[in-house]
Amino acid sequence: MSRSMSARTAAVAGLSLAVLGLGTAVPAAAAPAPAPYSGYTGSHAEAKANQAFFQAVLRSVAEKRAAHPNSATAVTVVYDPSGAPTFSAQIARAAQIWNGSVSNVKLRSGSNADFSYYEGNDSRGSYASTDGHGSGYIFLDYAQNQQYDSTRVAAHETGHVLGLPDHYSGPCSELMSGGGPGPSCTNPYPDANERARVNQLWANGFAAALDKAMSDKSLEKSGR
Numbered sequence: 628m629s630r631s632m633s634a635r636t637a638a639v640a641g642l643s644l645a646v647l648g649l650g651t652a653v654p655a656a657a658a659p660a661p662a663p664y665s666g667y668t669g670s671h672a673e674a675k676a677n678q679a680f681f682q683a684v685l686r687s688v689a690e691k692r693a694a695h696p697n698s699a700t701a702v703t704v705v706y707d708p709s710g711a712p713t714f715s716a717q718i719a720r721a722a723q724i725w726n727g728s729v730s731n732v733k734l735r736s737g738s739n740a741d742f743s744y745y746e747g748n749d750s751r752g753s754y755a756s757t758d759g760h761g762s763g764y765i766f767l768d769y770a771q772n773q774q775y776d777s778t779r780v781a782a783h784e785t786g787h788v789l790g791l792p793d794h795y796s797g798p799c800s801e802l803m804s805g806g807g808p809g810p811s812c813t814n815p816y817p818d819a820n821e822r823a824r825v826n827q828l829w830a831n832g833f834a835a836a837l838d839k840a841m842s843d844k845s846l847e848k849s850g851r
Contacts, residue, residue, distance in 0.1 A: 674792055676756060680742075681790040683757040685833060687741040702732045702833055704788065707740035714767050714777060718744055721781035724815055725789065728822050732789060732829035742788055744781075753780050755787035763788070775806055776813035790828040791821055 688704055708718045722734040742763040752771040757763040765784045772780055783805050797804035799812035802821055806812075817825070 673754075676754075677787045677792055680755045680757040680763045680787055681828075683763045684741050684788050685790075687763075689833060691739070691741075702829055704732060704734050704742070705737045705740045706734060706788075707738070707743040708736055709743075710764075711744040711746040711767050713746050713769075714744070714772070714781060717777040717781040718785075720778050721785045721815065724778075724782050725785060725817070725825075728817050729789070729825045729829070731826045732833070734785070734788075753784055755784050774810050776810075776815065778815040779813055782815040782817075786817065786821065786825075789825045791817075791824060 684704060688702060692702075706718075706722070708715055711718060719736070722736070726733050742765065744765045744767060746767045746769065748770065749766060749768045752768045753766060755763065755765050765781075765788070767777075767780065767784070779802070783802055786803050791803050793805055794801055794803045795805055795807035797807065799808040799814050800818050802814065802817040804812075
């Protein structure tokens with residue numbers, strides 16, 4: 628979904644959770660139903676942005692663990708959903724789906740977040756982004772979430788947080804195929820390959836990030 632899932636209808640403010648929570652999105656009253664997207668190809672820039680977002684989140688989690696090495700055993704990514712109140716139920720459901728799908732990382736709502744969710748109108752649709760300084764966010768577009776299943780959108784974008792790239796040519800059974808299969812696809816679950824990839828990234832990738840964070844912290848203490 629990300630940046631290339633741009634909305635084709637005018638965004639409607641004040642969408643109710645009852646509308647967005649349905650498996651099939653409902654177009655705005657008196658507005659023509661938007662045409663399905665013919666396909667998604669993504670872009671090199673988009674792929675780089677998604678990778679940068681994952682690296683920023685990974686670094687944020689590792690730095691917090693390095694600061695409090697004995698505070699927890701599980702790798703936990705903390706998110707702040709307060710900037711996207713319209714989609715609070717879908718965000719919570721997306722986190723629940725991922726937490727039930729993978730074992731090496733868990734998502735939790737809370738303060739001192741590693742990334743945040745925001746909502747609004749954007750011609751690019753929904754996407755994941757980072758400022759390049761350890762701060763990332765997911766933007767959820769109103770109009771796109773009228774056309775596509777909002778839980779799938781939230782779960783797909785959250786997949787970028789966990790390190791997965793877009794694969795728009797994939798089938799509906801692949802969460803990261805995003806909007807490629809069309810609006811009729813409402814599957815919000817990652818498939819076996821996606822689950823395995825996330826577990827691998829948060830075992831090996833996090834270990835490497837934590838080693839670097841611990842090394843940086845050691846250098847700070849030594850005054851080098």
